[in-house]
Amino acid sequence: MAAIDAVRGRGERLPRLLLTLIAALAAGLVACMLVGGRWAQLLFGGLAMVLPPALMALGALRRGRLGGAGAVLAVLALLLEGGYIAMVALAGQVAGGRWFAGLPLAAAVFLVTVWLLPLGLVSLAYGLTFSDHGIGDEDLRRLRSLARHRAQPRADANATEGEG
Numbered sequence: 001m002a003a004i005d006a007v008r009g010r011g012e013r014l015p016r017l018l019l020t021l022i023a024a025l026a027a028g029l030v031a032c033m034l035v036g037g038r039w040a041q042l043l044f045g046g047l048a049m050v051l052p053p054a055l056m057a058l059g060a061l062r063r064g065r066l067g068g069a070g071a072v073l074a075v076l077a078l079l080l081e082g083g084y085i086a087m088v089a090l091a092g093q094v095a096g097g098r099w100f101a102g103l104p105l106a107a108a109v110f111l112v113t114v115w116l117l118p119l120g121l122v123s124l125a126y127g128l129t130f131s132d133h134g135i136g137d138e139d140l141r142r143l144r145s146l147a148r149h150r151a152q153p154r155a156d157a158n159a160t161e162g163e164g
Contacts, residue, residue, distance in 0.1 A: 072121065
């Protein structure tokens, strides 16, 4: 158990912070749905744009750290929020507003900032750091050690039952 406690004790601040952020975002999203109204709709959209990068950050944690993923996810959050603010600013300007690539500007902003750029950014970042996110030799040794540590009490208990 000491090995498991040592792993748990390392770098607990960031995972707790991310879990708290995700819980606060979820509570805010639910509150916006219950309250309703224009401001709740605007706040809902703003909160919803931060949730995916926060969830990705939680999944990208390695030993309590984000490493290079932190900067990419921060840029992703800013990109999503900026796109959302632009879409809200362009709302209602479809018929008389500007068009880009055959689409109303708000729709083009949506496609670029919520789909194309984030897809490219996350794919590129993952591709460049792929080896950092896989299971390395050290991780494999740790997993095998934990598996042996957990299997040992069972093997001892089975041996004791067989003697009785």
